[in-house]
Amino acid sequence: MSESFSSRVYDVVRRIPMGKVATYGQVAALAGNPRNARIVGYALHSNPEPGVIPCHRVVFRDGSLAPGFAFGGPERQRALLEDEGVSFIPPAKSHTNAGEEGWLVDLQRCQWQE
DNA sequence: TCGCTGACCATAC
DNA sequence: GGTATGGCCAGCG
Known part of the structure; x- marks a missing residue:
């Protein structure tokens, strides 16, 4: 392939539909190397x-x-995803720590599925 | 040209 | 169950 691996990565990431998210491993797999x-x-x-x-x-x-x-x-990223309709799950629960960080994306609902 | 580091992921102890 | 380390591949100095 003429294009470098990174070029492929950009292409895959660019294909992620709005309101969906993909994991590094998934993008790597779609790029051709699940280990990358x-x-x-x-x-x-x-x-x-x-x-x-x-x-x-x-x-x-x-x-x-x-x-x-x-x-x-990180909050900027959360705002962008949330604006696109991505669901977030507050990690908290056990600890009363109201940490703004630690917000997890609901991969079970918003993970990009080919 | 060679070597090192690096937005990770999986397995082992 | 949590923590630590290994391994893969590509780009950069």
Whole structure:
């Protein structure tokens, strides 16, 4: 293939429909290498086309968003996804800690299904 | 040109 | 059940 793995990653992420999210492992698998989940993140980190590539729709296997890096803050990512109709699940419960971080995406409802 | 690091995921102890 | 480490592959210095 002429295109690099990262190019494929961008193409896959770009295909994620609104209101849906995909995991790094899934994007990596669709890109052709299920083991390249790390490269997917690396490729998105490059983000050659901000605004075109919805990196905020890519989440961890657990449904949690990336830690501190983000493109403007984890809450920014949560707002974008929530605005698209993605359901979020507050981790809390046991602890009375009202941590804003830790919000998990409802992969069971909003995970992108081919 | 070679080596290291890295938005991860899975398995082992 | 939780924590720690390994392994895969690609881009960058």
